[in-house]
Amino acid sequence: MNVTRIIDSAGYVIYGALAFLAVWGVYNAILLYRTLRKKTIKDPTALILQVQELCQAKKFDAAMSVCQSPTYWHTALAQLIAVALKNRGKGLAKTKQLLVTEFHTEVVADMENRLGSISTIVRMGPLLGLLGTVASMIAAFGRIGSSEKVNPNALASDISLALWATGAGLLIANPMMLIGNDFHARLRRLRDRTERQLQEVLDVLEPIEATRTPAERSPRPASSR
DSSP: OOOHHHHHHHHHHHHHHHHHHHHHHHHHHOOOOOOHHHHSOOOOHHHHHHHHHHHHHHOOHHHHHHHHHHHTTSSSHHHHHHHHHTTTGHHHHHHHHHHHHHHIISSSEEEEEEHHHHHHHHHHHHHHHHHHHHHHHHHHHHHHHSSOOOOHHHHHHHHHHHHHHHHHHHHHHHHHHHHHHHHHHHHHHHHHHHHHHHHHHHHHHHHHTTTTHHHSSSSOOOOOO
16 A cells, blocks of 8 residues: 555664764764863863962963963863953952853863753654654554555564564664763863862952052053054
């Protein structure tokens, strides 16, 4: 029957969509862990000590150059320290607000978007698998109800294939759910560590900014000739 053939074709489309979901999930997971590894600095002690020494010597441009060097520029801590140094004249409260915005927009925004893709895969995997099972079962029972003689072995194979669709959906969703939860935990640890390490630099900047005069804090107007 034409309807049975259409349903069979729809079933294969669903299997193709499940395969695409699996590949898309693996791709996003690989990019997430690569990005997190780039944003994480294994030993921040050297960077923090360099920045602290340069800030105490009021060599802020040199401290920013250290943060923007190839060794550190891609890490979250160096990015945020550079923002803090660049905006040090705006006051500690304003600087902290800028750091929060910078962390969310420049450090974690892309990773959160990919986490959203993984969450979508977790929800869609079982639903697509169930849809594939239903479509294959409809096709199988459609052949039983037709006037054609049905081969029991072929029918059992069709039903087995139908059940595999649900199994494939669950097989995709479960690892993606574990990866999403693991990455959420790693992202929280990155945020907590970065905040703690950044505070060590802000503790050095605070007394330096407190001793500056209002004239030093305000930008100098351009002289007109």
